Amino acid sequence: MAGQQILVLPVQFLGGTETLGWQQQIPNRAAFLSALDDQIEATMAARGLGRQWTFGREVERASKMNSILMTDARLLSAEWLRGRVLPETTVRDPLAQQVRGLVGLKGSRYALLPVELRLENRGAGMGIAILRVVMIDSRMATIKWVDEIESDPMKTFSPALTASVATHFADLVVAP
Numbered sequence: 470m471a472g473q474q475i476l477v478l479p480v481q482f483l484g485g486t487e488t489l490g491w492q493q494q495i496p497n498r499a500a501f502l503s504a505l506d507d508q509i510e511a512t513m514a515a516r517g518l519g520r521q522w523t524f525g526r527e528v529e530r531a532s533k534m535n536s537i538l539m540t541d542a543r544l545l546s547a548e549w550l551r552g553r554v555l556p557e558t559t560v561r562d563p564l565a566q567q568v569r570g571l572v573g574l575k576g577s578r579y580a581l582l583p584v585e586l587r588l589e590n591r592g593a594g595m596g597i598a599i600l601r602v603v604m605i606d607s608r609m610a611t612i613k614w615v616d617e618i619e620s621d622p623m624k625t626f627s628p629a630l631t632a633s634v635a636t637h638f639a640d641l642v643v644a645p
Contacts, residue, residue, distance in 0.1 A: 474577035477513070478568075479506050479525035480600070481547045482585040489596045491588045491626040499543070504628075505586060505600075508635040516643045523575050531574050539570040550584045550603055558612045565610040572607040579613070580605045586634070588626075595622040600634045616641065 480502045483495070495501045506525030513522060525542070532542040540546075546564045560568065568580050584601045591597055597620050604614040618641065620633035639645070 473521070473579060474575065475522045476528060476572050476575055476577050476580040477506075477509060477522055477524045478545065478571065478580055478582045479503070479529050479543050480509075480583040480586055481543070481545055482551060484551065484585050484587045488590045489588075489594075489626070491596060494626050502543075502586070505583075505631045505635070508628075508632055509583070509638060512632075512635040512639040513642065516639055516645065518643065523577070528571060528574075532571060535574070540567045542571055545582070547582060547584055550582070551601070554603065554612060554615050556612055556614055560605055560610045560612060565607075568605050569607045569610070578606060578608055580607055583638075586631070591622055594624055596624075596626070596630075597622050598630045598634045600638060602638065 483492070483498050483502060503526070510519075510524035510526065513519070513524070529542045532539050540563075545567050568582070572578065572580050582603045582605060584603055587599045587601070589597055589599060599620070600618045602616055602618060603612055605611070606613050618634055618637045620630050620637065623630050623633075
């Protein structure tokens, strides 16, 4: 993946049923998810992917500049990807068209879609963040890869939680 031109779309959803009260500490979900996008970009760019890959903030900016032609990159029809999805599943419309339009802005073929960040209680006062990521081949409208990336367990909610998820996400793509 590291040698490809890839579009990393913005994180779409924040979910979970954790009982640690962490979600109540997030006053602005949109700003929180945007900050996670920035952490993903910073981590990947630090590993040399900043020039080849296009990340959430830039994708969102481009979608807003072309709002007559395409959907806001933060409002994709990706709800169904929160459930069980297997590789080689066909991406159905309207999501297939939305991704194709966004990927076309940069002339790449593949998009990584961080579908949802879930916060979960792991017991003993520890919690984790889990980022569900789907790789989409926009030309074939198929899912090529699905994974859930876990943060390190933590006792408190802090930016270190999402930084850990971003780091583990980058670990899947390129070595530190």
